[in-house]
Every structure is written in structure tokens, then in C-alpha cells.
Amino acid sequence: xxxxxxxPSHSVIEKGQTVTLRCDPISGHDNxxxxxxxxxxxxxxxxxxxxxxxxxxxxxxxxxxxxxRTGGTYSTLKVQPAELEDSGxxxxxxxxxxxxxxxxxxxxxxxxxx
Amino acid sequence: KQEVTQIPAALSVPEGENLxxxxxxxxxxxxxxxxxxxxxxxxxxxxxxxxxxxxEQTSGRLNASLDKSSGRSTLYIAASQPGDSAxxxxxxxxxTASKLTFGTGTRLQVTL
Numbered sequence: 001x002x003x004x005x006x007x008p009s010h011s012v013i014e015k016g017q018t019v020t021l022r023c024d025p026i027s028g029h030d031n032x033x034x035x036x037x038x039x040x041x042x043x044x045x046x047x048x049x050x051x052x053x054x055x056x057x058x059x060x061x062x063x064x065x066x067x068x069r070t071g072g073t074y075s076t077l078k079v080q081p082a083e084l085e086d087s088g089x090x091x092x093x094x095x096x097x098x099x100x101x102x103x104x105x106x107x108x109x110x111x112x113x114x
Numbered sequence: 115k116q117e118v119t120q121i122p123a124a125l126s127v128p129e130g131e132n133l134x135x136x137x138x139x140x141x142x143x144x145x146x147x148x149x150x151x152x153x154x155x156x157x158x159x160x161x162x163x164x165x166x167x168x169x170e171q172t173s174g175r176l177n178a179s180l181d182k183s184s185g186r187s188t189l190y191i192a193a194s195q196p197g198d199s200a201x202x203x204x205x206x207x208x209x210t211a212s213k214l215t216f217g218t219g220t221r222l223q224v225t226l
Contacts, residue, residue, distance in 0.1 A: 098212035107157035
């Protein structure tokens, strides 16, 4: 069984540019989560999809961030326009269900905004 | 609001020692608790998932305990090896969306 995959592994962009991160969950996992770790801080939740629906987007920092999960398979997280404080590692996770189910994490995308 | 704390923040031990990492959380209404390890520049590897109804979970040289009522979990690593060097994170799912709240981690270095 393939794990959670993320693309790209690393992205370096200039302030004001747009970047799109992609996450492919484990096949059959309806629940997909995005998290972020900025330098020196703990990993923080961004949002949660159940299939194609946003279940909880309380962690999204502002309207420069847009997440989609068309068709309930892979998900994208777009940052537009990127700011310096958006630099960090963006993790995606998936699970069979909420609550008691284990979340499996991808390798992350390291975003550097210069 | 759930808060997760891990102590110590960093730990250096010689190879072969047994060690304990601590994790505490403020809201005991959790489904489970997960321990992860993160190697530099890499993603998160799930080590152990301990359900709220369990008190212990074991995998190889790792043993995690959970005391929900006191809001604590420990990760015991037996006979530590240099390959155990990594950052160890604990996380608990919170709320109906089950988003994970993470601690800041314990950076472990096992020396030869």
C-alpha cells in the first residue's frame, strides 16, 4: 500500500508569487488533513477534508490560502500571494476516519519564500 | 483549548541507556494519542498509537503509556541506539474534526 505522497518536496519562491502544493492520500482514505510547521514552532493544523468537503478549516491563517480536493482524491493547497511568514514545512496526512483512526503523514513540502 | 507539552526539549544519552520521554495534555477528552519521530529534513513516522481505552502500547523497544485522567503519556525507549536519534513528537486529536494538536517535541541524541 502506497503511503501519503506530497509534491514538490521543496519549493523556493519570491514574495508575491503563487505556489501550489499537492497531496495524494492513501487510497481509500476519505479524511485528509493539512498541517504546517513554521521555524521553531510546533506543527499546527490547517484544515480537514472528508472526501471533497471541508470539514474544518479553522486553522487556515488567512484568505491567501486556498485548499481544494476535487473528486475527493488528491488535494491541493495554493498560497497566493506568498508572504515571508508562509515559509515552513507543509504536511499532509490521511486517515480512514476521524477520531480513533490513525493519521498517516506524508514527507512534507518545504516552502521557502524569499 | 488543548495544549500539549513535551519535556525535556532536548536529551543526549549514551548508547545502551533506557530513557523516558514525557508528554502532557490539558484536555483529557481525547480519542487516542500518537507518538511520532521526525528525522532532520524528513516527514513524520508514526511510532505508536495508543487508544484512550488502553493504558499501554508496545512496538519493539518502544513502549508508550497513557494516563488520561492525569493528562500524561510517556514513551519509553529501551537500550537506545544511535539510530534512535531524532525528534520525538506526541499528538492528540481534538474536537469533532479530530485535528491533531502537537507538542513541540523532544530532540534526542544517542551518542556512541
